[in-house]
Amino acid sequence: MSLDKIVAISGKPGLYELQTQTRTGFVAKSLLDGKKITVGMRSNVSVLSEIAIYTLQEEMPLREVFAKIQEKENGGETAVKHKDSKDKLEEYFFEVLPDYDEDRVYPSDIKKVVQWYNLLVKNGFNDFTDTTETSEENTEVTAEETKED
Structure with missing residues (x-):
């Protein structure tokens, strides 16, 4: 999935x-x-896969945000829950993504990200790597191997 x-x-x-x-x-x-x-x-x-979070430099794809949360939580569910206080959620999100744009990322967005991440992990989804990048890397390796032969 x-x-x-x-x-x-x-x-x-x-x-x-x-x-x-x-x-x-x-x-x-x-x-x-x-x-x-x-x-x-x-x-x-x-x-x-088409959703991104605003940061101070650029937009970060949601899969990368999920990967950062996964790294922080060692693959488990988040320490905070989506029903926690606004301040607690913002503090947690700042730990995960310190340069997120506080003016354009609302507490309701943070709630959704936390809720979605926990739901995905609960359903056994734990691979947040970009499948398009992986397939491009495999293509490049194959092309290099072909040149050497």
Whole structure:
């Protein structure tokens, strides 16, 4: 399972894994309770691999933020929970990502990131590496090996 197949649906709690495409939308399975739902084309859907967090220099892809959290927590769930106080969440997020833009990243965004990370880890998702970079590196190695032969 990669972040390319995990989506957040506006108005629905938690995260969903894309299952299959239909004529009028797609079928997704909830990571909270495992129930499948049909999502129409008019629904507002965000793919996790396309979400980024504002920092003072540039936008950081969500997968990199998750990787930093994973490194801090040694692969386990976060020490804070998404229902903790605003100050506690901001303090935790500052430890993970010290240069995040406090003016453009709201406490509600931090809550979502913490909640989503915990949900992904709880469901056995622990590989936050970028699959496109990995495949490009493998292609380069193969090309170099071919030249040597």
